[in-house]
Amino acid sequence: MGGRNGHKKGGESKKKRGNKSGSRPRLRFKYGDRVLCSADDGFELGTVVRLWYDTEIDEDGVFQLGKPGLVVPYQILMDDGNLVFAPEDHDGYIRQSDAPPMPLEHPAGSRIEYKRGKMEDWRLGTVIAACADWADRGTAPYTIRDGDEDSCDFWGPKHFIRRAKLRFKIGDRIGMKMMNSGDYVPGTVVKLWPKNDNFAKGGIIVPYELMLDGGALRSALWDDDEFIRASDIPPIPVTSFGRGDRVECKEDIADEWRTGTVFQSNEDWAERVCAPFFIKFDDGKYEFFWGPSNCIRASENVNSIAAGVEELVLSDDDSLFDTPPPMPDCPICFLPLPHEGNGFSNKPCCGKTICGGCEQAHWNTMRLEKTCPFCRAPAPETLTVEETMALVRKRVELNDAELTFCLGCHYDGDFPKDSKKAFELYLRAADLGSLRACTNVSAAYETGVGTEIDIDKARFYLEKGAKLGQVKARHNLGYLAAEGSTEAEADWELAYKHWKIAARAAFQPSLDSIADGYKQGTLSKEEYTEVLRASQKTKDEAWSKDREMAARIEGWN
Numbered sequence: 001m002g003g004r005n006g007h008k009k010g011g012e013s014k015k016k017r018g019n020k021s022g023s024r025p026r027l028r029f030k031y032g033d034r035v036l037c038s039a040d041d042g043f044e045l046g047t048v049v050r051l052w053y054d055t056e057i058d059e060d061g062v063f064q065l066g067k068p069g070l071v072v073p074y075q076i077l078m079d080d081g082n083l084v085f086a087p088e089d090h091d092g093y094i095r096q097s098d099a100p101p102m103p104l105e106h107p108a109g110s111r112i113e114y115k116r117g118k119m120e121d122w123r124l125g126t127v128i129a130a131c132a133d134w135a136d137r138g139t140a141p142y143t144i145r146d147g148d149e150d151s152c153d154f155w156g157p158k159h160f161i162r163r164a165k166l167r168f169k170i171g172d173r174i175g176m177k178m179m180n181s182g183d184y185v186p187g188t189v190v191k192l193w194p195k196n197d198n199f200a201k202g203g204i205i206v207p208y209e210l211m212l213d214g215g216a217l218r219s220a221l222w223d224d225d226e227f228i229r230a231s232d233i234p235p236i237p238v239t240s241f242g243r244g245d246r247v248e249c250k251e252d253i254a255d256e257w258r259t260g261t262v263f264q265s266n267e268d269w270a271e272r273v274c275a276p277f278f279i280k281f282d283d284g285k286y287e288f289f290w291g292p293s294n295c296i297r298a299s300e301n302v303n304s305i306a307a308g309v310e311e312l313v314l315s316d317d318d319s320l321f322d323t324p325p326p327m328p329d330c331p332i333c334f335l336p337l338p339h340e341g342n343g344f345s346n347k348p349c350c351g352k353t354i355c356g357g358c359e360q361a362h363w364n365t366m367r368l369e370k371t372c373p374f375c376r377a378p379a380p381e382t383l384t385v386e387e388t389m390a391l392v393r394k395r396v397e398l399n400d401a402e403l404t405f406c407l408g409c410h411y412d413g414d415f416p417k418d419s420k421k422a423f424e425l426y427l428r429a430a431d432l433g434s435l436r437a438c439t440n441v442s443a444a445y446e447t448g449v450g451t452e453i454d455i456d457k458a459r460f461y462l463e464k465g466a467k468l469g470q471v472k473a474r475h476n477l478g479y480l481a482a483e484g485s486t487e488a489e490a491d492w493e494l495a496y497k498h499w500k501i502a503a504r505a506a507f508q509p510s511l512d513s514i515a516d517g518y519k520q521g522t523l524s525k526e527e528y529t530e531v532l533r534a535s536q537k538t539k540d541e542a543w544s545k546d547r548e549m550a551a552r553i554e555g556w557n
Helices: 356-365 385-397 401-412 419-432 435-447 455-468 471-483 492-504 508-519 525-541 545-554
Strands: 034-039 042-054 071-078 083-086 094-096 111-114 123-130 142-146 149-154 161-163 173-177 184-192 208-212 217-220 228-230 246-249 258-265 277-281 286-289 296-298 344-346 353-355
Touching: 034 071, 034 083, 042 083, 071 094, 173 208, 246 277, 258 419, 344 356, 344 401, 353 356, 356 545, 385 401, 401 419, 401 435, 419 435, 419 455, 435 455, 435 471, 455 471, 471 492, 471 508, 492 508, 492 525, 508 525
Parallel strands: none
Antiparallel strands: 034 042, 034 094, 042 071, 071 083, 111 123, 111 161, 123 142, 142 149, 173 184, 173 228, 184 208, 208 217, 246 258, 246 296, 258 277, 277 286, 344 353
8 A cells, every 4th residue: 555645655666556657447446435445554444535646656666746657546535634545456455345435514614623634633614615426526525724724625534524613602692893893793693503695606604693783684704703702791681571561762872762662572582583672663663673782771651552552442333344455466366365265375585475376377387497476486395494484584574464474373383383472473463464363363362372361352353353354253253242151142133244244255154154044044035145146246256267276276165
């Protein structure tokens, strides 16, 4: 076996092994193969890094830099970091190994620690290139750059490279250096090893994502005091304010104080990468408040009506039975969206609500291109769960009522299940105007899932949803009126009044209740006929061939 870097070893290099020129036989191993190489103490593990390697050693065993010499079949990087060569391709010098090749575990941009031999110290570096098919292409798995040199190829082994250890964890308070001023701005670590798409094509992995106290998200490229250091400034005291508390806040010390009401507070805001507070200001605007802690304080103005806080006042009959607003149109076909069911979807890329017919037509036309029917961004089906949820959270930060509701549904399922978070998101979505969220908030108050049982609030949100045009909330109000606490308190006249409104909007459970009323003689034939005609008109106004086809394919009602 040849010695390190191709120098002669034990006088063997004087023997005429290897080829200087001429035809070359087919080799048994290829780039990246794990092999056993002959050494002083037996056979040791290594990785093939070159084929038909020019040793620059002449036939007399003399090393001549820059001059052609003996060409040997293999150059091998041993697991101890030494580079050697195999003078011939047979089992006396090089053998097959069952050890796995170098796995590609660190994407480009990753901060890593690596070393080139057992006795060397660990060095801090950045992966600037990671080649997935490195064995087939004959290139190194990694190209690494550190502070001492431009770049170097890294062939392995696996235990000589590892992810760098970071000094801070999620939730730690830090100061980040601003390049324009040189000042350190306080903030909080919200992510470790995030991918940042702003610095290179395909993105790079950076040590930290930081939430500065002013609300700006920044990436720290290096885990070094020159860029990021520990801060003694305390985090925002989230526990000091809760939902409904009156506060004054401002984005910067020099700004004027603004008065508002805490709509939502998040104690685990650093882990969830969301704002500590969501505030409804007295001018009616909803805004996130990120800090700093000295820019929020309790307000002496405790007038909740002036703050715009929705008071728990049950509706009288006149306002409750006003004509509800129509459903919004699909932004593609301009037909009214369905009231309930699976006939539409909310898109996290653009925030649009698309009917099932337009989505089905898009899929039929663009079979090989899975994109959003409206904005042509990659469809959620092509993204990972993490990428999809990042889009959803971005829409939530923009006060998107329907995507806030959808995020609540995720926490209400297995993502992971968190009933308290789900309720908070439903409540926020309902106050932002989501029809479906009103029903879910009412159900939570009725059952006590995610919050305390409060029957008055449950009814309040049903009434709110009904006035917004939510047919399920309207149907449930009819059910409450028909149920009553005792037989004497049941108000069937009021119940049918609610069910008629929902049935005219083609809500099938209410249509069934109206049909039962007609069969039992409670409703006249004229009343029943009028509801059926209004229901059919609603269906006709929302019908399209694409929607009908989508309903058949997906099994929708």
